[in-house]
Amino acid sequence: MRWDKEAWNEQCRVNARSLESEINRVESGYRDPLNLVRRRGDAFWAHAKRIAEMFKTLKPLFQEDRERLWAAFSAACEEMKATQAREREAKLKDSREKRELVMSKIREAYFQANGAASSAEFAEAEPGIAVLELRETLIRDRLDVRP
Numbered sequence: 001m002r003w004d005k006e007a008w009n010e011q012c013r014v015n016a017r018s019l020e021s022e023i024n025r026v027e028s029g030y031r032d033p034l035n036l037v038r039r040r041g042d043a044f045w046a047h048a049k050r051i052a053e054m055f056k057t058l059k060p061l062f063q064e065d066r067e068r069l070w071a072a073f074s075a076a077c078e079e080m081k082a083t084q085a086r087e088r089e090a091k092l093k094d095s096r097e098k099r100e101l102v103m104s105k106i107r108e109a110y111f112q113a114n115g116a117a118s119s120a121e122f123a124e125a126e127p128g129i130a131v132l133e134l135r136e137t138l139i140r141d142r143l144d145v146r147p
Contacts, residue, residue, distance in 0.1 A: 008060055015058040016065040022051050023069060027076045044080050048073075 030044040051073055055066070 012060045012062045012065065015061045016069065019051070019054055019058060019061070019065075019069045020072075022047075022054060023073050023076065026051060026073075030080065041080065041084050048077055048080075 026044065026047045029047070030040060055070065055073075
């Protein structure tokens with residue numbers, strides 16, 4: 001069987017289009033330009049793994065197409081990494097703020113309760129309000145305040 005250069009070139013173009021199509025899908029399918037929805041990282045990375053495998057198995061592919069497509073794919077992966085890092089940082093910041101709110105309510109309830117001189121004063125004191133606020137905060141935010 002004789003090597004057919006035109007068939008090889010056509011196969012290179014088909015493979016490049018196939019990879020480009022998948023890269024476009026991974027770029028657009030998991031993107032939220034307005035950051036309204038949390039990105040689905042697990043699905044993105046599963047798709048990215050399939051694309052990385054395609055780079056290994058799809059042959060032939062022109063070198064310039066391989067380099068161009070790999071750069072586009074790498075950029076999409078880096079964008080997802082950066083987005084996930086921002087989301088983690090925002091979540092951590094929110095968690096710290098909620099923890100500080102809970103701790104301040106605990107301190108407030110503690111000092112109000114300690115201000116009562118007797119058990120009668122303790123029963124009539126206002127720690128109930130701080131404790132109720134604390135309880136509502138915990139329930140509303142579904143916080144786990146274990147150390």
